[in-house]
Amino acid sequence: MTEITANYDETWKEVIGDYFDSFLAFFYPEINQEIDWTKTPVSLDKELEQISASADSKTRHADKLFQVWLLDNQEVWVLIHVEVQSQYDKEFSQRMFIYNYRAFDLYQKPVISLAILGDETKNWQPNSYRYGLGSSQLIFNFSSVKLLNYQWEELERSNNIFAIVVMAHLKTKATNSNLSAREQWKWKLARLLYERGYNRKEIVDLYKVIDLMMALSGDLQLSFEEKLTNYQENLKMPLLTNIEQRAIEKTTKKTLKQNISDLLMSRFGNLPEDVIEDIGKIQDINILKQLLISTINVSSLEEFALIVNSHLPAAD
Structure with missing residues (x-):
């Protein structure tokens, strides 16, 4: 990452x-x-x-x-x-x-x-x-x-929602090379949203901040979401409605696709239209996360295009 x-x-x-x-x-x-x-x-x-x-x-x-x-x-x-x-x-x-x-x-x-x-x-x-x-x-x-x-203890004492934003920012920066540690911090901050007594809108908005900022690899994101789902079930308090979840997923897909294109352009220059179109066709978030990692390892645009093509939905 x-x-x-x-x-x-x-x-x-x-x-x-x-x-x-x-x-x-x-x-x-x-x-x-x-x-x-x-x-x-x-x-x-x-x-x-x-x-x-x-x-x-x-x-x-x-x-x-x-x-x-x-x-x-x-x-x-x-x-x-x-x-x-x-x-x-x-x-x-x-x-x-x-x-x-x-x-x-x-x-x-x-x-x-x-x-x-x-x-x-x-x-x-x-x-x-x-x-x-x-x-x-x-x-x-x-x-x-x-x-x-900002001292971490000072942030933990504050109930202002920007204390959570600063926490997420600092821990995202600090864990650039350690995604396992980032997943642990992301889980801790997600729990804080419930423990601090925020209202529903604040919880949903802050969750979006944490989820988008503290990006994880596909497997770690799945682990995080599983723990959060179990936590919410125990509290009998779901964090997101289906509509809210779909809105977050739409934003996440858009961000992943843009990041993929940006990384490819930084390595290989302008992208062919067919590659851009094929990236746009991928709707599975986990596949998009895998493609993002692939942008770092592939040796050419042709190699990346083959990987994308292997994940394209079958034509009708």
Whole structure:
């Protein structure tokens, strides 16, 4: 397994979008206290798309933009960037500045920039960008939080749902080369969803985060699902309805197919249309997981195409 199978971006974007108030309460409580929560925040996806496109950045991860109102009735925009790279990024501060000034330039709105750093470089925590000479300088400050700085005991004590998200993120990073350990942590975090007294929607949403982010090999995923099913039967509390389960499976298939294509393109360049179409025909999640592993071992696209072809459904 490679890190590309761990779905950080989608999970962070979705959970921030659904639980923006909890996000600020957990990571930025001082800002959370300044917001008038009687006025519903507005998610600005179209505006963010224009801002990020104008920034001409090749490194875009999990970004969200919200319109909020402060207690003094001032309207501000909150721009959130979640950085999940596993190494130092020298252009990060500049990118934060570009996004901020583009938002102000395009829409003439005051922008608060917040960063969540999910990388593995302990001593890297940028919070400003500057340029100039002498008394003519521009200094841009932004707030940043480093996930590595959270103590596990602190996360275990918190009932905020983002404590679970941070746990899943950190343990996914820590188990890139040890999927058996990841399966054990995934099982532990899944049980925590019941033990912490979350409501049904929170349990379902957090399960999606854990399941997509903490990706496993086919056999370990089956082992995890079997334990979870037995656990739920003992509690007489099923986690997911059939409709919810199908929705998760649809997202998982889409992610697996995209990861397969990305890995093949990184190794062999552009993919032939017939290979892309054949990958799209595979609907069995376990087969897709096997194909994902095969992308690492095959020596050519032709060899991979033969493997895919062996798993295609029989023609009518």
